[in-house]
Amino acid sequence: MARSSLTREEVLDTAGALVKRHGPQALTMRALAAELGTAVTSIYWHVGNRESLLDALVERTVQEMGILRPAGRTPAARIVSVARGLRRELRARPHLIAMVHERGLTERMFLPAQQALVHEVHAAGLRGARAAAAVRAVQFQTVGFLLVERNRERSPVQSPGEGDLWTASTADDDPALARALARPADPDRLFADSVRALVEGLLAGPVQQGSRRGTGMRGRETAE
Amino acid sequence: MARSSLTREEVLDTAGALVKRHGPQALTMRALAAELGTAVTSIYWHVGNRESLLDALVERTVQEMGILRPAGRTPAARIVSVARGLRRELRARPHLIAMVHERGLTERMFLPAQQALVHEVHAAGLRGARAAAAVRAVQFQTVGFLLVERNRERSPVQSPGEGDLWTASTADDDPALARALARPADPDRLFADSVRALVEGLLAGPVQQGSRRGTGMRGRETAE
DNA sequence: ACCTGAACACCGTTCAAGT
DNA sequence: ACCTGAACACCGTTCAAGT
Numbered sequence: 001m002a003r004s005s006l007t008r009e010e011v012l013d014t015a016g017a018l019v020k021r022h023g024p025q026a027l028t029m030r031a032l033a034a035e036l037g038t039a040v041t042s043i044y045w046h047v048g049n050r051e052s053l054l055d056a057l058v059e060r061t062v063q064e065m066g067i068l069r070p071a072g073r074t075p076a077a078r079i080v081s082v083a084r085g086l087r088r089e090l091r092a093r094p095h096l097i098a099m100v101h102e103r104g105l106t107e108r109m110f111l112p113a114q115q116a117l118v119h120e121v122h123a124a125g126l127r128g129a130r131a132a133a134a135v136r137a138v139q140f141q142t143v144g145f146l147l148v149e150r151n152r153e154r155s156p157v158q159s160p161g162e163g164d165l166w167t168a169s170t171a172d173d174d175p176a177l178a179r180a181l182a183r184p185a186d187p188d189r190l191f192a193d194s195v196r197a198l199v200e201g202l203l204a205g206p207v208q209q210g211s212r213r214g215t216g217m218r219g220r221e222t223a224e
Numbered sequence: 225m226a227r228s229s230l231t232r233e234e235v236l237d238t239a240g241a242l243v244k245r246h247g248p249q250a251l252t253m254r255a256l257a258a259e260l261g262t263a264v265t266s267i268y269w270h271v272g273n274r275e276s277l278l279d280a281l282v283e284r285t286v287q288e289m290g291i292l293r294p295a296g297r298t299p300a301a302r303i304v305s306v307a308r309g310l311r312r313e314l315r316a317r318p319h320l321i322a323m324v325h326e327r328g329l330t331e332r333m334f335l336p337a338q339q340a341l342v343h344e345v346h347a348a349g350l351r352g353a354r355a356a357a358a359v360r361a362v363q364f365q366t367v368g369f370l371l372v373e374r375n376r377e378r379s380p381v382q383s384p385g386e387g388d389l390w391t392a393s394t395a396d397d398d399p400a401l402a403r404a405l406a407r408p409a410d411p412d413r414l415f416a417d418s419v420r421a422l423v424e425g426l427l428a429g430p431v432q433q434g435s436r437r438g439t440g441m442r443g444r445e446t447a448e
Numbered sequence: 449a450c451c452t453g454a455a456c457a458c459c460g461t462t463c464a465a466g467t
Numbered sequence: 468a469c470c471t472g473a474a475c476a477c478c479g480t481t482c483a484a485g486t
Contacts, residue, residue, distance in 0.1 A: 128400030144368020176352030194361040197425030
């Protein structure tokens with residue numbers, strides 16, 4: 001009653017704060033209305049429905065993320081830096097990842113970073129379709145990693161889990177590996193190492209179908 | 225009324241069929257009861273609640289997936305083959321990925337493949353913590369790729385999308401790249417290329433923090 | 449143009465009561 | 468041991484009615 005002119009901005013602000021504090025599932029129309037001090041139905045006039053409210057919220061947060069500044073001396077290092085920067089930005093908004101994912105907007109989320117990656121891939125000497133493939137490979141890996149990582153964080157204790165599986169006896173004579181896999185993964189390091197390895201592989205070999213070099217080994221020889 | 229002994233198995237079977245046909249969101253307790261021809265509350269006696277019903281469903285399907293047989297002449301090729309096999313299995317059960325993801329069980333899903341990967345990484349000459357890191361890198365990349373891929377498939381037409389962004393003028397003098405990024409990605413090929421590049425990078429360089437070689441370029445030189 | 453309460457058609461879950 | 472209907476506390480959304 002004693003409420004002066006509810007605005008669309010105010011609805012989005014309050015909805016955003018609610019998600020930030022208690023997660024997306026806490027954003028019910030009734031809870032939002034209570035927070036705003038209005039009737040539930042007023043919200044509908046300003047944002048349509050819950051679906052488009054979430055759309056607007058995601059869109060807004062994605063734009064807040066801003067542009068990433070690549071750092072490093074080599075193109076490879078700068079590509080890794082873009083990936084790490086994106087991960088940092090997204091991890092600062094933990095609920096956003098799930099929301100973007102649920103709404104099928106991961107692609108949209110990555111667009112700003114894509115341009116930076118193109119620049120670096122060019123600097124590394126890749127052109128055309130191969131450059132595009134490299135950009136997309138890094139893009140998929142980065143976003144994919146984030147999704148898996150978030151998933152693990154929310155995941156309950158599982159049985160059987162890696163810890164149960166990798167008792168010393170399971171790994172054929174490599175107790176160090178068994179210990180490493182029984183421990184929870186260190187995501188920061190795993191991410192850095194993975195991106196580094198991927199970029200290394202992308203910049204080194206031709207990324208083309210049927211290429212012999214693609215799956216070849218450059219490390220050490222092994223028995224068949 | 226004329227219903228003879230509802231069993232837990234029957235509940236799971238019917239729930240599974242319902243998910244397969246109409247997706248997880250169609251699995252409501254009331255719809256399931258209607259399908260089974262029982263009262264809603266009977267289901268609770270057999271499976272506890274919706275949460276544990278989904279748990280059981282996921283667990284069951286994960287076990288159905290069975291063991292993957294690596295193929296290829298080199299360890300690198302066989303690692304790629306494990307990743308591709310896992311992707312194939314999961315893509316044959318499109319709703320499973322989302323369900324497993326929502327329930328934080330991606331890790332559980334990957335356990336069978338993990339053992340195969342350890343074997344191949346050993347064959348490639350990696351041991352201990354480095355081998356473990358390589359296994360996890362492939363694991364995260366594969367599952368992450370699947371999540372992103374599924375997400376894109378469900379994703380609505382987006383604006384601005386990659387198509388709008390990569391008109392010829394945007395890419396600095398690389399029209400072939402612009403065209404490639406404007407087209408939708410070819411997931412099969414992108415996946416194969418990405419895993420190949422990652423594995424190549426993992427087997428080639430030491431995966432350790434602070435290593436100079438890790439981010440180094442082996443391709444061509446570029447201006448800073 | 450903006451806000452309201454009542455009402456509708458859904459949910460998952462509990463529980464006392466049946467056999 | 469297994470099944471049932473009634474009831475509870477939630478949802479998102481619509482709509483006629485207010486100002």
